[in-house]
Amino acid sequence: MRVQFVLQEIWIGLRRNLTMSISLVITVAIAMALFGTGLLINKQVSNSTNYWYDKIEVSIFMCTKTSSNTSCNKADATQEQKNTIKSDLEKLPQVSAVEYESKDAAFARFKDQFSSTPGMVQSTKAGDIPDSFRVRLKNPEEYKSVSSAMLGRPGVDQVVNEQEILKKFFRILNGLQWAALLIAGIQVIAAVLIVGNTIRLSAFNRRRETGIMRLVGSSNMYIQLPFILEGAIAGLVGGILAAFLLVLSKIFLIDRLQGSLQFASQLSWSSVVGIIIFSVCVGVLLCALASFLTLRRYLKI
Amino acid sequence: MIHFDNVTKVYPSQNRPALQHVNVAVEKGEFVFLVGPSGSGKSTFLRLVLKEERPSQGHVHVAGKDLSRLNNWKVPHLRRRIGCVFQDFRLLPNKNVFENVAFALEVIGKPRRFIGKVVPEVIDLVGLEGKAHRMPDELSGGEQQRVAIARAFVNRPMILLADEPTGNIDPATSIGIMKVLDRINRTGTTVVMATHDAAIVDAFRKRVVELEDGRVVRDQSRGVYGQAY
Numbered sequence: 001m002r003v004q005f006v007l008q009e010i011w012i013g014l015r016r017n018l019t020m021s022i023s024l025v026i027t028v029a030i031a032m033a034l035f036g037t038g039l040l041i042n043k044q045v046s047n048s049t050n051y052w053y054d055k056i057e058v059s060i061f062m063c064t065k066t067s068s069n070t071s072c073n074k075a076d077a078t079q080e081q082k083n084t085i086k087s088d089l090e091k092l093p094q095v096s097a098v099e100y101e102s103k104d105a106a107f108a109r110f111k112d113q114f115s116s117t118p119g120m121v122q123s124t125k126a127g128d129i130p131d132s133f134r135v136r137l138k139n140p141e142e143y144k145s146v147s148s149a150m151l152g153r154p155g156v157d158q159v160v161n162e163q164e165i166l167k168k169f170f171r172i173l174n175g176l177q178w179a180a181l182l183i184a185g186i187q188v189i190a191a192v193l194i195v196g197n198t199i200r201l202s203a204f205n206r207r208r209e210t211g212i213m214r215l216v217g218s219s220n221m222y223i224q225l226p227f228i229l230e231g232a233i234a235g236l237v238g239g240i241l242a243a244f245l246l247v248l249s250k251i252f253l254i255d256r257l258q259g260s261l262q263f264a265s266q267l268s269w270s271s272v273v274g275i276i277i278f279s280v281c282v283g284v285l286l287c288a289l290a291s292f293l294t295l296r297r298y299l300k301i
Numbered sequence: 302m303i304h305f306d307n308v309t310k311v312y313p314s315q316n317r318p319a320l321q322h323v324n325v326a327v328e329k330g331e332f333v334f335l336v337g338p339s340g341s342g343k344s345t346f347l348r349l350v351l352k353e354e355r356p357s358q359g360h361v362h363v364a365g366k367d368l369s370r371l372n373n374w375k376v377p378h379l380r381r382r383i384g385c386v387f388q389d390f391r392l393l394p395n396k397n398v399f400e401n402v403a404f405a406l407e408v409i410g411k412p413r414r415f416i417g418k419v420v421p422e423v424i425d426l427v428g429l430e431g432k433a434h435r436m437p438d439e440l441s442g443g444e445q446q447r448v449a450i451a452r453a454f455v456n457r458p459m460i461l462l463a464d465e466p467t468g469n470i471d472p473a474t475s476i477g478i479m480k481v482l483d484r485i486n487r488t489g490t491t492v493v494m495a496t497h498d499a500a501i502v503d504a505f506r507k508r509v510v511e512l513e514d515g516r517v518v519r520d521q522s523r524g525v526y527g528q529a530y
Binding site for chain 2: 002005208209211212213214215216217218219220222223
């Protein structure tokens with residue numbers, strides 16, 4: 001009896017202000033999807049950061065005829081210079097491994113990386129891509145001492161620390177994440193206000209019923225529960241829509257970013273599901289709480 | 302059953318008190334007419350009994366309980382023991398007679414079987430046999446008020462409060478309504494009826510409490526509406 005009565009009241013409430021319920025569901029869906037996307041990016045960034053910190057390398061590019069560095073004198077680095085650099089690198093205590101990448105190998109890798117833009121590959125000749133030493137450090141934080149030891153030595157064009165490149169990249173991702181969370185925050189505020197309005201309308205529409213319920217001694221819970229559940233159900237439907245949007249953003253945003261930016265680690269579906277469950281719960285609780293607070297103002301007991 | 306102990310009620314937006322130093326005792330099983338012009342404090346009296354308002358001074362006791370000491374969460378239980386009838390009936394237009402009466406039991410969580418047994422009895426008691434499936438707009442004013450009385454009485458309250466129940470009804474039909482209230486009173490239910498229907502008060506010869514400007518100016522058993530009439 002009780003359950004059936006409450007369900008019936010919820011259905012009446014949702015149906016009576018259908019347009020308001022729909023706008024509520026959409027707002028909640030967008031807010032929760034953005035919130036979840038923010039969390040997804042956050043997760044991806046922290047996964048990738050850990051991964052990259054393990055593999056961080058310092059690249060020491062050798063002089064070529066085309067390099068603009070004046071100390072190269074428009075000439076390729078000699079084999080003698082390369083040997084000196086290699087042996088000196090191996091002697092440095094911060095270095096754990098040194099690997100030489102020849103011009104041919106570098107060109108092959110370049111062709112592979114930019115295979116999607118054939119124009120760029122065609123305008124580049126073998127030999128344009130400099131050969132380099134790839135140095136793995138024991139502690140990625142110590143790259144400065146290595147770069148200062150190598151810069152300006154004969155045959156060395158430039159020293160590039162990949163950490164710096166990654167930092168720029170992570171900064172962009174962080175920006176994306178904060179943008180998503182900021183928009184989500186604004187949407188959440190909108191959602192809370194719309195929940196409040198919907199429930200207020202609903203309470204106004206049913207003021208006859210609630211007035212009689214009050215008079216015949218219905219308990220507060222009995223009077224308020226249909227309204228609170230009405231908000232919670234709208235939150236749940238919005239949350240389920242948000243789950244679809246999140247799956248889409250995982251496939252079309254995160255995985256695509258991964259393809260084009262060569263994210264090292266894939267974001268697993270299990271963490272996506274975890275984030276979806278979390279955002280749906282947040283949505284439902286938020287709507288129920290907003291309904292409850294609205295009722296305290298508009299439904300005198 | 303209802304004891305007003307030196308009760309004064311001042312509404313925040315008004316200087317003049319709605320009730321002033323009211324002392325009234327209504328015993329179990331009594332039938333009391335509360336009379337007086339509009340604005341004399343009759344409705345305030347009824348609202349205080351329901352704890353819809355709190356007295357500014359003094360104490361209201363209902364069924365032996367001091368309402369000022371009653372927790373807010375216990376107020377619904379107080380109201381389950383008090384039935385209410387109003388001038389404007391307050392029926393739900395989208396529910397039929399049976400559903401309107403049953404609503405009062407549904408919302409306090411009574412089981413379906415109990416509702417199925419009790420509601421037809423009360424519909425018969427108020428004289429609406431065979432009209433259980435009519436909608437409110439298919440009924441006359443008098444019949445609608447009978448539905449409202451059935452709803453107020455279906456949970457067998459100790460007290461029935463009626464705020465001008467015959468206010469919207471023609472005199473001939475009012476007599477029928479009064480007979481229903483009298484029948485309910487005879488089951489042992491205390492009835493307090495606010496009214497300014499002089500003919501009814503004079504015809505029934507019950508206890509009369511007269512209010513004027515928030516004061517009790519007359520409390521008379523077997524009284525009439527006003528001596529001047």
